Amino acid sequence: MKPAIRFRLRANPIKTIKDSSKGTVEKQGKTFTKTVRVPLLHEEQQQAWLECKLQDFAPLETLILQPEPVTYFRKAKEGRSGKIQTVLFDGVITVTDPAEFESQVMQGIGPAKAFGCGLLSIARA
Template sequence: MYLSKIHISWLQAQNTYQLHQALWRLFPDCEEADRDFLFRVEQMQKGIGAEVLMQSTTQPQSNEQSPALLAEREYVLNVQNGQRLRFRLRANPIKTIKDSSKGTVEKKGKTFTKTVRVPLLHEDQQQAWLERKFQAFAQLDTLIMQPEPVLYFRKAKEGRSGKIQTVMFDGILTVTDAEAFNYEVKQGIGPAKAFGCGLLSLAKI
């Protein structure tokens, strides 16, 4: 995998959807491929732009149309069962509920009530959500949660806008299943990955 530090211009950084589209330009031959990168905005400066940390399976390629690639290094994730690590994760803790006002959908000859995603706003709910996400591969030892401002986005082509509620999780975990852990780090944790959520950053203690 590769870890990269990237600068996104202020014009593109103002809208999270456009920021995500800008990152795609670092992979010019992968337009039709599934996204294999995760990212997190580390710093945003009005009028200047965003500094972004990106994890990718494919090596990014800087070009005239892409954002500025400030730094890059290749790394191999090599963890062991029982290993303790510091972590940072920006996530979008949610639950999915049925909403009859949205109507129904047909699947395999059966009718189901449509569902909607609802943000989890209380700290105990957010911690429980993270513990559920970790339970197959890690034990949560310590945790600090920092609620963040609502993130608004707009998809100009679709004429649609929306918002998500993100939380920054910092803490210490213990690896319980190294193989599953490696897989989840590559896949990312939780929803809203296109909006800068899901990147699990790790550091040795």
């Protein structure tokens, strides 16, 4: 039997959508519509996002979600601003692929790592 592991993850659950109002970009001779990141605000969307991120190496056993205050930021060099909506995930997982699990612990999960998101903290259950 594989051991259960408790985890904590502060993450910025988002989805990426095409936004034609942002224009297009050319890559390798093809034209693409620019995309934007949109926060997932509903608990069921946030849980589905996390399940998708963990599905290949550690399915969820239990989960508690805690929404956090919005973080606003400004990119001075680019002259634009934005916001991230972080969520604190606490729960228990069972690791099914140790190599991929180790890789995800090392690289982090999801975007906004510069704002402290993506760190998967683990402990024995």
